[in-house]
Amino acid sequence: MALEWTAEHAAGVLRMPTASDDKYSRGVLGVRTGSERYPGAAVLGVEAAHRTGLGMVRYLGPERPTALVLARRPETVTADGRVQAWLIGSGTDASERRAAETRALRDLLAGEVPVVVDAGALDLVADAPGGAPWRAPVVVTPHDRELARLRDAAGLPAVDLTEPGVDRTAAAVDTARALGVTVLLKGARTVVATPAGVARTVTSPTPWLATAGTGDVLGGILGALVAGAAGAAEAGEEASALDVEALGALAATAAFVHGRAAAAASEARAGGPITALDVAEAVASVIGALLHR
Template sequence: MTAREFSGHDVARALRKPTADDDKYSRGVVGLRTGSARYPGAAVLGVEAAWRTGTGMVRYLGPTRAQDFVLQRRPETVTADGRVQAWVMGSGTDAAQRDAAETAALRGILRGEVPVVVDAGALDLVPGATAPVIATPHARELDRLRASLGLGEAEAGDEDARERAARETAEAFGGVVLSKGAVTIVAAASGWTRRVSAGTPWLATAGTGDVLGGVLGAITAGAVAAGRTGIDDLAACAAAAAWVHGRAGVAASLSRGADGGPIAALDVAEALPPVIAELLADSIA
């Protein structure tokens, strides 16, 4: 059965608009354990995106070089450990270069109760996780994740085949899969499945996945702060993040010309606030 398309109205319901009674903690706190000495930019992009999506606080824990770049760009970022309502890990990292101490720290997060967005260099740690997990692989990463879960290679084919692979993978570890592509597929172990087609081919550029991770972390932290913690709630957060990320990519591209033009990842992050504002005004169909 083909999943239905996730719409702007669906996204608006997944977001949390701040009220006069909110403070930075009640709006949602997202922690990022991303970036590396080799790829510090991934940390900057994810942190920037989390702030631009409207979270109450961003905590960043990572290598000194990446932390320095983060604070240069976003000095409001907190670089001390503490309570968070969602984690993002793995963006800009390589499992082959991860040391034992970092592996232990990541496994500790994945054994907790807080939802974790797992990307790139941390996807190998998904098997055995007990925390609620939203895995965000591209096609090659999905095949590696499936292999680590004892599943066969994903069936090649159309979007229906991708849906089946995403659902099967989500069921295997009991969480949510956001399968990146021109059409993004989001599937939960519960069977909840949606397609997201809000983007532009100009998003196929380095660093945009790091931006998506930050968006998803922020939206998830906001949902948890509002008490929405079920697996279908987390799947809706993933679909909402993909939609917002795609629409921000379109907005950034159209700012280059009527027919769109080249964009860089930071352009997408900077285009997020107007997209969020329009959604919360309930003016997007």
């Protein structure tokens, strides 16, 4: 049985900063996304992360995406350093990934800070040493076809999630259990499942969200929420460090904020079409409204 995530649930996950906060207690997100072929993914994810309200975004990527990120968001730090969560894979292609980048991403998955894994880095998730889950708490953000590939890599039965009547919740749950990660299965009805079998669903409020780049925006929102929660835990505001089960509520909240931002962007255009950047720009207002419920 899946829990439908609501504004009340999302508001309970979000955190209002206080006068005692600094950029580290508010969370620092490290971002390794974008490529020379798909530089816009880096811009969209970084933009969304900033709009979600974390303390700092640290972007590490190729030259062209770096230049575009700084042109759009000059407050972004482009030097290596301390981070409290990672976002990887958006706007990248595993078939074009260099060996050095593969090693770097595997090192992140073998580390201690949480990792949001999207698109071109999803292939690494099922490749944990010895078949055990990666050391880092991991949340993956596949669409239906990507989940099918993850299932195949994990040795799970094939499921065609495009077929009418297929149980997407069950597919997400047993994938999460098999891989030891939280799964955010994107779609008009997003499913979030944890390895313990906890399932949450988020229904999109507008079909205009189905457009290029919005998945990159979702990655930025989720990365920011995870970094913020990790920063709060590090500052001693939470009882323990973030684990993979705690990522479930954060992932559902990210999906909820993403959908509400899309609806707000469309409403501002008389219910008309939107772009991914429109969604990213609406995120801050959605966060503010939820915090003031």
